[in-house]
Amino acid sequence: MVKKFEMILKEIENDLMKMANMCIEQIENSIKAFTEGDRELAKIVRKKDDEIDLMEIEIEDKCIKAIALYQPVSGDLRELITAIKISSKLEKIGDNASKICKLLLKSKIEGSRKNELLIVMKDYLITMLKNAMISFKNRDEDLAREVYEMDKRLDDLYEQLYRSMISKILEDPKNLTLATEIIFAAKYLERSGNIVASIGDRVVYMITGERIKEEELEERIEEKE
Numbered sequence: 001m002v003k004k005f006e007m008i009l010k011e012i013e014n015d016l017m018k019m020a021n022m023c024i025e026q027i028e029n030s031i032k033a034f035t036e037g038d039r040e041l042a043k044i045v046r047k048k049d050d051e052i053d054l055m056e057i058e059i060e061d062k063c064i065k066a067i068a069l070y071q072p073v074s075g076d077l078r079e080l081i082t083a084i085k086i087s088s089k090l091e092k093i094g095d096n097a098s099k100i101c102k103l104l105l106k107s108k109i110e111g112s113r114k115n116e117l118l119i120v121m122k123d124y125l126i127t128m129l130k131n132a133m134i135s136f137k138n139r140d141e142d143l144a145r146e147v148y149e150m151d152k153r154l155d156d157l158y159e160q161l162y163r164s165m166i167s168k169i170l171e172d173p174k175n176l177t178l179a180t181e182i183i184f185a186a187k188y189l190e191r192s193g194n195i196v197a198s199i200g201d202r203v204v205y206m207i208t209g210e211r212i213k214e215e216e217l218e219e220r221i222e223e224k225e
Contacts, residue, residue: 005070012062012083013137019055019090020133024126026052026097027192031122034104034185037111042101052094059087075206082206086136089195089202093129096188096195103181115182117161121189124154125196132199141207147200148212154193161186 026045033041063080066072072080128150135144165179201212 005066005072005076008062008066008070009076009079012059012066012080015055015059015062016083016086016090017133017137019052019059019087020129022048022052022055023090023093023097024129026094027122027126027129027189030097030100031118031185031189034100035112035114035118037104037109037113039105042104045101046098046105049094049098052091056087056091060084078206078209082136082202085202086199089199092195093192096192100185100188103184107177107181109178109181113178113182115161117157117164118182118186118189121154121157121161121186124150124157125189125193128154128193128196129199132196132203135200135203136206139203139207141204144200144203144207145212148197148204151193151197154190158186158190 026048029041029045032038033045063084067077067080070076128147131143131150132147134140135147162183165183168175168179205211
């Protein structure tokens with residue numbers, strides 16, 4: 001019974017790692033499609049999002065069945081709850097990549113829309129997501145906390161890109177449409193960064209039973225007292 005349960009936990013872990021790798025590919029391809037104006041690649045990304053949605057459903061189903069069948073407690077229960085949460089967050093990351101491609105497919109602007117900061121944000125987000133999943137697989141609390149903190153840098157990059165696009169609009173109003181599309185694409189990356197940070201928070205909960213967000217709230221309350 002115990003060995004069978006351990007096999008199920010390992011299977012769920014492998015499914016999550018596969019789902020995360022699919023999200024990484026989606027992030028990479030969505031920005032490639034957007035910056036290069038590759039509408040065919042954008043369509044592929046949009047279609048592949050359905051696979052990620054299906055994986056979330058399958059992982060959640062496996063977790064619920066494991067909970068019902070084996071009635072785990074303590075760390076094992078937290079692991080299954082965390083797996084459900086992570087699969088849901090990965091699905092949202094996949095959605096954001098799909099939305100970037102939707103921007104391109106609805107756009108009337110043809111050709112390249114290269115933006116260095118957008119590429120930097122994409123690379124940084126992928127690094128965050130890889131580290132988040134490594135922290136989950138290796139039960140690495142320090143790395144999970146580092147992922148949570150990394151999000152601040154992604155927020156700064158977004159603000160930098162936003163300011164640069166506003167400057168372009170002020171220089172020439174004809175830049176409005178393109179600059180706005182780039183801002184929206186960057187915003188989807190920034191939102192995904194928030195989601196990855198919350199994966200780090202969930203991994204800390206899985207390992208310790210405590211959440212980073214709760215720790216921060218307690219610190220703020222103590223400061224007020």
